Amino acid sequence: MSDNVDDILDNDPVADDSEESEQTPTDEPGATDAESDSTEMPERTVPSGVSTPADDELGHVLASEEIHVSRRDYQVNAFIRTGAREGIRLGDYVQIPYPDDSSELFAVTDSLRYEPYTDLDDKSDAHNQISAHVELDESEYVQVAELEPLAILKNVGSDDIESGIVNRIPKPNSPARLARDEDCLRTGLNIPGKGIFTGWLSVGGEPMTVNNENFPYYLSNPGIDRDRRR
Numbered sequence: 001m002s003d004n005v006d007d008i009l010d011n012d013p014v015a016d017d018s019e020e021s022e023q024t025p026t027d028e029p030g031a032t033d034a035e036s037d038s039t040e041m042p043e044r045t046v047p048s049g050v051s052t053p054a055d056d057e058l059g060h061v062l063a064s065e066e067i068h069v070s071r072r073d074y075q076v077n078a079f080i081r082t083g084a085r086e087g088i089r090l091g092d093y094v095q096i097p098y099p100d101d102s103s104e105l106f107a108v109t110d111s112l113r114y115e116p117y118t119d120l121d122d123k124s125d126a127h128n129q130i131s132a133h134v135e136l137d138e139s140e141y142v143q144v145a146e147l148e149p150l151a152i153l154k155n156v157g158s159d160d161i162e163s164g165i166v167n168r169i170p171k172p173n174s175p176a177r178l179a180r181d182e183d184c185l186r187t188g189l190n191i192p193g194k195g196i197f198t199g200w201l202s203v204g205g206e207p208m209t210v211n212n213e214n215f216p217y218y219l220s221n222p223g224i225d226r227d228r229r230r
Helices: 005-010 013-021 033-037 082-087 125-133 182-189
Strands: 057-061 074-080 093-097 104-116 141-154 162-164 175-178 196-200 216-219
Touching (some): 074 082
């Protein structure tokens, strides 16, 4: 055996074996790029279920917070999309459809609040440092409406709408929209369609408009015959 180190390295059988083992099948003659590409998954498009929100759509029922209705209390909160923030007021009436039939939850806006997107709020030095360099506005926050369920409307979209007690929970991510249908408002609030005119239905002291007209509020006493003379 040679004592020369270079000769020993050049004839090292272990090194020769490792070099041969590093060769891959693609290095062999006859292998093409087309054969290696044949194992790749084909691209597929997934249809989106998100649609453009309607003009009267406020947002959706929050799924990240607890949703419950009971005989004692309730918690139904809705995320308000940015484009609808200026259109909602405290006391506005909201409808949330159930997915299986023509029934909808009829509720009133009980509270409005802002929440930060993250755990960082304005009660910290970090917030002051950020706001000193960047102008923060309401787009940095989430607006949430806390809803008070009032009734369940049945047969919505027909001429025979009925009102029932709230005995069902709305589904997470269900769309929430402003109640602006006259029949739904009268049924949900138990306001007759005729009788003694007392004024206009208002929200926050401002008259509510339906189809660009003020919503009339009537009182009715079916026990009194106005045509009866004494």
